[in-house]
Amino acid sequence: MIQTPPGRAFTLPRKAVLLAAAVFVTLILVPAFCHQGYALRLMGMIFMGIALASCWNIMSGYTGYIDFGPAAYFGIGAYATALLMVRGGVPFFLSIVLGGVVAVAFAVPVGLPTLRLRGAYFAIATFAFAEATRQAVLEWDRVLGVNFFQGSHGITLPIGPTHQFFYYTFLVIMTVLFVITYLVERSRMGYALKAIHEAEDAAELIGVNTLKIKIYAYAISAFFTAVIGGVDAYWLTYITPNDVFSVHITIKMVIMCLLGGMGTLLGPVVGASFLTLISEPLWARFPYDYLIIIGVIIVLVIVAMPKGIVGTLLEWKVDSRGT
Amino acid sequence: MLIQAIITGLLLGGIYAVYSAGFSLIFGVMGVVNIAHGDLVMLGAFTSYWLFTLGHIDPFLSIPFSALTLFIVGYGIQRLIINRVVEAPPIMSYICTFGIHLIIANLALRLWTADYRSITTSYCGSHLECAGLVIPYARLATFGMAVVMVGGLYLFLNRTDIGRAIRATAQDREMARLMGVRANHVYAMTFGIGAAITGVAGSLISSYFVIYPQMGLSYTVTAFCVVVLGGMGYIPGALLGGLILGVLESLTATYWNAGMSSALTFFILFLMLIFMPAGITGKGIVE
Amino acid sequence: MLEVKNLNAGYGPVQVLWDISLEVGKGQVVTVMGPNGAGKSTLLKSILNLTTRVKPKGEAIILDGKDITRLPPEMMVKEGVAFIPEGARVFPEMSVLDNLLMGAYVPQARPHRGENLEKVFSLFPHLSERVHQKAKTLSGGERQAVAIGRALMSHPKLLLMDEPSLGLHPLLVSHTFKAIEKINRQGVTVLLAEQNVFFALEISHRAYVLESGRIILEGEGKALLKEDYIKKAYLAM
Numbered sequence: 153m154i155q156t157p158p159g160r161a162f163t164l165p166r167k168a169v170l171l172a173a174a175v176f177v178t179l180i181l182v183p184a185f186c187h188q189g190y191a192l193r194l195m196g197m198i199f200m201g202i203a204l205a206s207c208w209n210i211m212s213g214y215t216g217y218i219d220f221g222p223a224a225y226f227g228i229g230a231y232a233t234a235l236l237m238v239r240g241g242v243p244f245f246l247s248i249v250l251g252g253v254v255a256v257a258f259a260v261p262v263g264l265p266t267l268r269l270r271g272a273y274f275a276i277a278t279f280a281f282a283e284a285t286r287q288a289v290l291e292w293d294r295v296l297g298v299n300f301f302q303g304s305h306g307i308t309l310p311i312g313p314t315h316q317f318f319y320y321t322f323l324v325i326m327t328v329l330f331v332i333t334y335l336v337e338r339s340r341m342g343y344a345l346k347a348i349h350e351a352e353d354a355a356e357l358i359g360v361n362t363l364k365i366k367i368y369a370y371a372i373s374a375f376f377t378a379v380i381g382g383v384d385a386y387w388l389t390y391i392t393p394n395d396v397f398s399v400h401i402t403i404k405m406v407i408m409c410l411l412g413g414m415g416t417l418l419g420p421v422v423g424a425s426f427l428t429l430i431s432e433p434l435w436a437r438f439p440y441d442y443l444i445i446i447g448v449i450i451v452l453v454i455v456a457m458p459k460g461i462v463g464t465l466l467e468w469k470v471d472s473r474g475t
Numbered sequence: 476m477l478i479q480a481i482i483t484g485l486l487l488g489g490i491y492a493v494y495s496a497g498f499s500l501i502f503g504v505m506g507v508v509n510i511a512h513g514d515l516v517m518l519g520a521f522t523s524y525w526l527f528t529l530g531h532i533d534p535f536l537s538i539p540f541s542a543l544t545l546f547i548v549g550y551g552i553q554r555l556i557i558n559r560v561v562e563a564p565p566i567m568s569y570i571c572t573f574g575i576h577l578i579i580a581n582l583a584l585r586l587w588t589a590d591y592r593s594i595t596t597s598y599c600g601s602h603l604e605c606a607g608l609v610i611p612y613a614r615l616a617t618f619g620m621a622v623v624m625v626g627g628l629y630l631f632l633n634r635t636d637i638g639r640a641i642r643a644t645a646q647d648r649e650m651a652r653l654m655g656v657r658a659n660h661v662y663a664m665t666f667g668i669g670a671a672i673t674g675v676a677g678s679l680i681s682s683y684f685v686i687y688p689q690m691g692l693s694y695t696v697t698a699f700c701v702v703v704l705g706g707m708g709y710i711p712g713a714l715l716g717g718l719i720l721g722v723l724e725s726l727t728a729t730y731w732n733a734g735m736s737s738a739l740t741f742f743i744l745f746l747m748l749i750f751m752p753a754g755i756t757g758k759g760i761v762e
Numbered sequence: 763m764l765e766v767k768n769l770n771a772g773y774g775p776v777q778v779l780w781d782i783s784l785e786v787g788k789g790q791v792v793t794v795m796g797p798n799g800a801g802k803s804t805l806l807k808s809i810l811n812l813t814t815r816v817k818p819k820g821e822a823i824i825l826d827g828k829d830i831t832r833l834p835p836e837m838m839v840k841e842g843v844a845f846i847p848e849g850a851r852v853f854p855e856m857s858v859l860d861n862l863l864m865g866a867y868v869p870q871a872r873p874h875r876g877e878n879l880e881k882v883f884s885l886f887p888h889l890s891e892r893v894h895q896k897a898k899t900l901s902g903g904e905r906q907a908v909a910i911g912r913a914l915m916s917h918p919k920l921l922l923m924d925e926p927s928l929g930l931h932p933l934l935v936s937h938t939f940k941a942i943e944k945i946n947r948q949g950v951t952v953l954l955a956e957q958n959v960f961f962a963l964e965i966s967h968r969a970y971v972l973e974s975g976r977i978i979l980e981g982e983g984k985a986l987l988k989e990d991y992i993k994k995a996y997l998a999m
Contacts, residue, residue, distance in 0.1 A: 217566075266748055275569050283696060284740070295732045444577065444585065450571070455560065639860055639863060639864055642855070655836055
């Protein structure tokens with residue numbers, strides 16, 4: 153049986169905990185001092201990016217099974233939230249949680265057959281799932297002759313509260329994910345994830361139920377991605393299938409996590425912050441070449457810096473400590 | 476109506492088989508899932524399109540050009556980029572080819588705009604009529620080409636020295652090395668050949684469907700589905716898988732709705748992964 | 763034919779071989795023997811440059827006068843060095859014929875394909891009945907034969923064989939060594955890594971004993987059989 157790594161889940165240098173707490177408190181207080189809508193919105197977007205990158209990290213970063221279809225859950229969350237709020241009058245916070253539950257209801261049956269096989273199958277199967285979901289939601293009404301998803305007409309949600317509201321919502325979600333990642337990393341599950349990533353067959357042999365662990369990771373990732381999708385839907389007030397199931401969402405998540413460092417705690421934070429901050433000017437200056445540049449960045453990072461910023465830094469730290 | 480749907484599906488499936496065979500080859504030999512594969516189809520299609528529009532060259536005659544162009548593109552991509560991640564964990568190659576996809580698809584979008592284009596030849600309306608069935612000559616010809624291509628690839632792999640070297644490298648790279656095979660060269664050749672045959676499929680498709688720069692991704696998914704059906708890494712399986720998928724899609728479009736095609740593809744993929752991950756033939760590489 | 767001087771090698775940070783020097787004369791059969799883990803396989807692989815070299819300055823590997831110390835593995839077969847690994851490692855999905863033809867991939871071997879194929883089939887007649895069978899369906903002994911045949915197809919000067927007797931039952935082992943002897947008489951130099959001392963020394967001109975990565979004994983083949991050390995360690999006398 154696997155042993156828990158020496159030391160228990162809550163051991164951590166005092167300094168790091170204090171630092172994290174300080175950052176958190178600062179972030180809570182920011183809106184009290186800064187009323188600039190643009191700044192708050194930007195920070196909200198950064199938090200959302202960090203949260204999304206963390207979701208992708210929990211699954212693909214730690215298990216090594218590349219998920220190319222998180223957009224599916226983002227969209228599921230967005231639509232679930234929208235429909236619940238608009239049709240069912242369900243309050244916002246409950247809606248997004250239910251959206252997460254719906255996402256898990258899809259994630260488990262999708263994950264079960266695909267996670268049993270090589271990573272390649274999982275990668276494209278998840279992509280196919282995202283595309284299929286997008287098309288299904290888009291064509292559903294037309295094909296079945298019902299009035300449910302509204303297809304490309306989209307769904308309009310009730311007007312949401314201020315930017316401050318979303319700032320705090322995303323701050324909370326981001327922090328929750330950060331804490332979850334931290335706890336998982338240091339728990340038995342984290343140990344198992346690492347084993348799966350590095351030597352899955354060996355892990356199976358010593359009794360790790362790799363399928364179960366992979367499904368957990370996938371489900372957690374799906375749940376939170378959907379929640380974030382739900383919040384975003386409320387923030388944007390208007391959603392269409394091509395927006396919320398867009399492959400661009402997946403691309404962003406992948407590259408934010410990749411750039412920062414897959415499988416690390418701070419990777420998503422670094423990657424998402426960096427990318428969101430350069431995205432705005434990049435998008436403004438090169439609206440047509442934006443994706444080409446992103447593609448080039450991806451290739452360069454994979455070829456030159458596969459461990460991302462944080463991963464490479466960690467490696468340097470280990471190397472310089474002496475052989 | 477049923478027979479017509481099946482025939483249409485078979486003719487379509489032949490083309491699916493061609494580019495899926497390229498995809499299967501690359502995966503079988505190098506273990507690389509080429510997410511940019513559909514973009515290679517797109518490039519082949521556009522090569523034919525521009526040759527037709529600017530040079531009045533018939534799509535069938537443009538096949539050697541697109542094969543050559545795509546061979547060079549494929550060889551180049553492999554040698555310059557993919558070669559660096561072939562030995563790394565597979566996840567690196569997926570993300571890498573994903574990045575390559577973004578570059579190619581959006582570069583194409585930039586150069587050629589998002590407009591849908593198609594090729595209309597003088598003969599595209601003429602068809603064969605028999606027992607109430609309508610079979611356009613052009614489609615029959617593309618099907619013929621498709622079968623020739625897949626057969627050619629199979630013969631190449633099994634009867635030539637290079638083909639043998641490619642197979643050996645796929646099965647035991649270190650031993651192949653000790654027989655004098657340079658792995659880099661083999662990988663680049665494999666990718667080049669896979670790309671070339673995919674380019675040919677693109678040319679065939681350009682005479683069939685509308686084409687546009689963003690078409691790539693859905694073709695990649697189709698290729699994957701075909702290959703899972705036929706068995707990953709097993710070339711003859713790509714033909715079988717292609718035909719089956721073609722027929723299923725045709726039947727769905729006829730009896731239900733064409734708009735749900737990617738949902739159908741995913742569903743089939745899904746079922747295959749649960750019940751028959753090694754493909755219908757059972758010869759796919761699974762683990 | 764082959765001279766190895768001061769070889770220090772291993773895998774990554776783990777050193778396995780320490781200051782190995784040996785010689786294989788042209789047309790000879792030389793055996794390197796020793797217990798499991800002594801480094802016999804590593805020695806052969808190091809000659810082929812498949813391992814990590816430690817202290818790269820002091821050492822040299824010379825084949826027929828040519829320095830091959832730093833030659834990449836894929837060039838080895840061009841210099842006439844063929845390798846038969848432990849466990850045969852035939853190409854599983856390829857037919858017997860394809861495996862053999864693969865052995866003749868090097869340009870210098872192609873013109874001799876026909877004659878070499880005949881040689882292989884006369885050495886191992888049972889293979890000619892299984893020409894189109896997939897290698898993975900063959901028995902252990904047959905796979906061994908294919909591996910040897912495949913190596914011969916490259917028209918080699920020097921054959922490196924890693925534990926040819928492993929996993930084979932005694933009758934087959936005897937056949938295998940008789941085949942090696944025949945091959946040697948046809949002009950191929952052989953360097954053998956073996957645990958099965960009796961059969962190996964019977965056909966060897968010279969032999970080395972390797973233990974914990976160092977050579978502790980060397981001598982004439984059959985003479986070594988009489989050495990006390992060998993008798994005690996390997997022949998249980």
